[in-house]
Amino acid sequence: MKNVLHWNPxxxxxxxxxxxxxxxxxxxxxxxxxxxxxxxxxxxYCDLSDETADYxxxxxxxxxxxxxxxxxxxxETGRFYPxxxxxxxxxEVALTTDEKSISIVLTAPDKWKTNPEDCTISMQxxxxxxxYNVSVYNIKSKRTWSQCVTNHTxxxxxxxxxxxxxxxxxxxxxxxxxxxxxxQKQCVRTLEDPTSALK
Amino acid sequence: RRCLxxxxxxxxxxxxxxxxxxxxxxxxxxxxxxxSTVETLQSIKPVDVCCVTKNLLEFYMRRxxxxxxxxxxxxxxxxxxxxxxxxxxxxxxxxxxxxxxCQCSEEATNxxxxxxxxxxxxxxxxxxxKSLGELNIFIAWxxxxxxxxxx
Amino acid sequence: DGVAALPAPQNLSVHSTNMKHLLTWSPxxxxxxxxxxxxxxxxxxxxxxxxxxxxxxxxCLCTEGxxxxxxxxxxxxxxxxxxxxxxLGSQTSAWSILEQPFNRNSTILTPPMIEVSQxxxxxxxxxxxxxxxxxxxxxxxxxEPDTKEHAKIVRRGGIPVHLETMEPGAPYCVxxxxxxxxIGRNSAFSQTKCVEVQGEALPL
Numbered sequence: 001m002k003n004v005l006h007w008n009p010x011x012x013x014x015x016x017x018x019x020x021x022x023x024x025x026x027x028x029x030x031x032x033x034x035x036x037x038x039x040x041x042x043x044x045y046c047d048l049s050d051e052t053a054d055y056x057x058x059x060x061x062x063x064x065x066x067x068x069x070x071x072x073x074x075x076e077t078g079r080f081y082p083x084x085x086x087x088x089x090x091x092e093v094a095l096t097t098d099e100k101s102i103s104i105v106l107t108a109p110d111k112w113k114t115n116p117e118d119c120t121i122s123m124q125x126x127x128x129x130x131x132y133n134v135s136v137y138n139i140k141s142k143r144t145w146s147q148c149v150t151n152h153t154x155x156x157x158x159x160x161x162x163x164x165x166x167x168x169x170x171x172x173x174x175x176x177x178x179x180x181x182x183x184q185k186q187c188v189r190t191l192e193d194p195t196s197a198l199k
Numbered sequence: 200r201r202c203l204x205x206x207x208x209x210x211x212x213x214x215x216x217x218x219x220x221x222x223x224x225x226x227x228x229x230x231x232x233x234x235s236t237v238e239t240l241q242s243i244k245p246v247d248v249c250c251v252t253k254n255l256l257e258f259y260m261r262r263x264x265x266x267x268x269x270x271x272x273x274x275x276x277x278x279x280x281x282x283x284x285x286x287x288x289x290x291x292x293x294x295x296x297x298x299x300x301c302q303c304s305e306e307a308t309n310x311x312x313x314x315x316x317x318x319x320x321x322x323x324x325x326x327x328x329k330s331l332g333e334l335n336i337f338i339a340w341x342x343x344x345x346x347x348x349x350x
Numbered sequence: 351d352g353v354a355a356l357p358a359p360q361n362l363s364v365h366s367t368n369m370k371h372l373l374t375w376s377p378x379x380x381x382x383x384x385x386x387x388x389x390x391x392x393x394x395x396x397x398x399x400x401x402x403x404x405x406x407x408x409x410c411l412c413t414e415g416x417x418x419x420x421x422x423x424x425x426x427x428x429x430x431x432x433x434x435x436x437x438l439g440s441q442t443s444a445w446s447i448l449e450q451p452f453n454r455n456s457t458i459l460t461p462p463m464i465e466v467s468q469x470x471x472x473x474x475x476x477x478x479x480x481x482x483x484x485x486x487x488x489x490x491x492x493x494e495p496d497t498k499e500h501a502k503i504v505r506r507g508g509i510p511v512h513l514e515t516m517e518p519g520a521p522y523c524v525x526x527x528x529x530x531x532x533i534g535r536n537s538a539f540s541q542t543k544c545v546e547v548q549g550e551a552l553p554l
Contacts, residue, residue, distance in 0.1 A: 028232035056241060058336075060229060079223045081335055084212070136512070143469040145510040158471035158515045174505075175208045175342045207532040209482055210425055265399050272406045276423070279405050283393035283426030290428075 001086050001123075002112035003052045005061045006045045010072065018067045022046045027058040027079060040066070050114050055082035055126065088123060088171045090183030091132060091152075095167060099191040101157040102165060106132055108152070109171060127173045139164040139187070161193035202249060202295035204288050204345040208338070211284055214277040215334050221274055223332040226325070233317045233329050234336045239310045247307035248344045249296060254303075254311040255337055256289045259330070262318065266327040281334065288341070358443040359387060359416070359434045366457040369483050369530060371424050375446065377416040378436040386437040389418045394428035394451070404433065412437060427533050429453045459528055459537035462486060462507065466524045466543040471516050473545065475524055479508030483530050490514060490524045493544060503529075521546040 009018055022038035025031075038046035052059050062076040089109035096103045108124040124130050134154060135146040140163045147154070159165060166187040172180050234240060234255075243251050264282045269275045292301075303311075318326040359375040366372070378385045389410035396403050410418035424430050429451035436443035463478040477486050486504040490513050491497045504511050504526075516522050523544040528537040 025229060027229060028235055030230050078220055079332070081339075084335055084339055138469055141469050143467075143474070143510070145469060145472065145474045145512040147512040148505060160470050175346050176212045176338070177209050205531040205534055206427075207425075207483060210532075214425070260395065260399065264395070273408075275403075275405055276408060279393055279396060280425040282395040282399075283428045283430075286393070286395045286398070287427045 001049065001053070001055055001082055001126075002047070003049050003059075003080070003082060003086070004045055004047045005063065005077065007063050007075070009044055010065055010067075013065070013067055016067055018042070018065050020044070020046075020063050020065055022048075022061060022063045023074075024048055024051050025060040025062075027060065032062070047114070049112050052080070052082055055086065057082075083126075084176060084178065087179040087181055088127070088130070088173060089181055091169055091171055093167065093169050093183050093186055095186055095188045097188050097190050099161045099193050100159050101155055102159060102167070102188060102190065104134065104154045104156065104167060104169075106149075106152045106154070106169060123171070129175070130171055130173055133170045133172060135168045135170075135182075137166040137168075137185075139166065159190050161190050164189045201245075202292050202299065202301075202345060204291055204341065206284055206288050206291075206341075208342055208346060211281060211338055211341075212335075214280045214284075215338060217277045218274050218331065219335070221271070222328060226329045226332045228321065228325060228329060231317070231321060231329065232333065233314055233321070233326065234333045235313070235317065239313055240336065240340055243307065243310060244304075246302075247304050247310075249292075249299075249301040250303035250307040251310055252341065252345065253289075253292060253296065253301055254307070255314070255340075256285050256292070258311070258314060258318075259334075259337070260285055260289070262315075263327050263330040266323045267331060268324065278331070288345075292345075356385075356436050356438050356441045356443040358446045359436055360446060362432065362434060362446055362448045364420070364432070364448065364452045366452070366454065368460060368480050368528070369421070369454065369457050369533075370419070371421050371452070371454060371457070372417055373410075373420050373432055373434070373448070374417045375434050378443065380438065383438060384414065386412045386414055387416070387418070387434055388412055388437055388442075389420070389432065389434050390445075391420065391423045391433075392431045393426060394430070397431060397451075424452065424454050427453065427455050455533040455535065457530075457533065459530065459535060461538050461540040462526050462528045464524065464526050464540050464543060466545055467510070468516065468545050468547055471518075471547055472512055473514040473516050473522050473524070474510045475504070475513055475526070476510045477504060477507035477526055479506070480528060482506070483532055485529045485531065486526050487529055487536065488513065488524060488526045489539070490522060492517070492520050493523050494520045516545075516547045518547050 019040045022035045023032040058079050058081045062074040064074045065072040092107035094105040108122045111121040132149050137144045166185050168182050168185045170180050170182040357378050361376040364373050389407035390404040392404050408422045431451045432448040433445040435445045465476040467474050488502045488504050489499050491499040521544040523542050525539045525542045527539045
């Protein structure tokens with residue numbers, strides 16, 4: 001739910017000192033609203049996460065360019081519906097190993113908040129049927145397999161000792177196709193098997 | 200207990216995404232909504248879900264899809280896909296509703312009446328265009344209330 | 351005007367397997383001429399509410415072969431009417447309409463192909479990728495007396511999926527069937543395939 005408006009600078013004014021002003025509109029409401037800290041800015045993006053925090057509403061945004069005394073017309077986005085169109089970030093993935101197993105602890109991604117003081121809302125609260133697709137890659141055997149899980153802990157047992165395994169996890173919501181984003185690939189090595197050291 | 204609908208939500212959403220930009224661009228009344236998600240649908244109580252779904256399916260099938268005259272084949276195809284999926288839903292819901300009942304409380308009836316009033320006030324063809332552009336609100340409602348995966 | 355009317359195609363029928371739907375008809379044969387065909391469809395919604403509307407098929411607006419893949423046209427589980435006409439230059443034949451409307455819930459569902467393998471002690475299955483409409487019910491068990499059969503829903507084919515951590519000493523067997531929620535049906539089970547893990551028994 002981090003919703004950022006991006007745009008490209010006017011082709012004809014590359015390198016010129018152009019500034020931009022952004023407004024947004026809540027579909028069904030009455031008028032366009034100013035985004036205070038995106039007025040006369042020179043960057044080409046504007047974070048509208050706070051303004052679009054109510055994910056059940058739909059929104060428009062528009063931006064215009066100003067250069068010297070000239071002003072462009074407004075350029076408007078399509079209608080944006082956060083509940084259906086936001087990308088679901090990956091969970092936090094914590095791995096711990098012993099000789100023959102890897103314990104995976106997943107923490108659902110949080111809804112984006114600009115102010116750290118604001119209370120934290122988990123995406124699990126918004127999408128109650130949030131699930132995870134865990135992919136495991138055995139470096140030695142070069143085999144990959146995946147597993148779909150709902151709860152937040154998973155133990156991969158009876159792995160090969162002293163072997164590097166890579167884990168990547170993707171959150172997804174069954175039903176409507178929402179864009180998803182896999183986690184960073186994390187690789188851990190299972191421990192040496194002490195008994196094999198004695199042989 | 201809810202009536203579950205085994206309809207291909209991916210297909211529905213994909214069909215909507217194909218028509219979304221073309222349809223919503225034609226909707227120039229940004230300050231008006233037909234389904235008015237926050238005021239109307241979000242305030243519906245679980246006991247009224249069945250009635251509102253039944254009424255909204257009827258609204259789309261008897262009014263919106265009929266009133267909208269579409270010339271572009273690729274958009275016509277997608278609207279037909281959605282319309283026939285709604286017809287299938289209506290049939291499968293009917294069986295479930297007959298077993299479990301599907302009463303309409305005053306709030307549910309009011310919510311439906313607001314939708315029809317909004318539609319009448321805007322008038323055809325604008326109202327049909329706007330309602331098609333708001334299909335994603337209804338699709339999200341169906342996913343939230345009638346999908347096994349949303350348990 | 352003396353020009354013989356272009357005959358309409360005959361013997362329309364739909365062959366449907368694993369949610370792929372093919373409309374076929376007998377070709378109109380005219381010496382030294384290439385006859386084209388145009389296909390249109392109407393879902394039950396159109397026939398009930400807007401019966402004058404027929405929708406051009408996505409892939410067969412003007413096609414040569416006496417067949418048309420209507421999979422992308424039949425996208426709901428309701429009866430669909432289909433019609434075909436022949437085209438030769440500026441001439442078009444009368445429409446021929448499919449005798450019985452087609453509903454995709456009559457599609458033939460074949461048992462899925464499965465690949466069962468192991469990665470160390472881990473039992474892994476890879477199922478045939480039959481498209482987004484398909485899920486799979488996978489049944490697996492350890493082949494020994496009084497064994498219990500386990501089941502798992504696999505959401506899509508084409509990727510290896512972990513089933514179970516195996517214990518040495520007995521083979522593990524797997525079979526699967528395809529599920530299509532959109533039509534509320536499933537295929538028969540596939541062949542059973544078994545693998546056995548070598549090595550010492552797992553400590554209790």
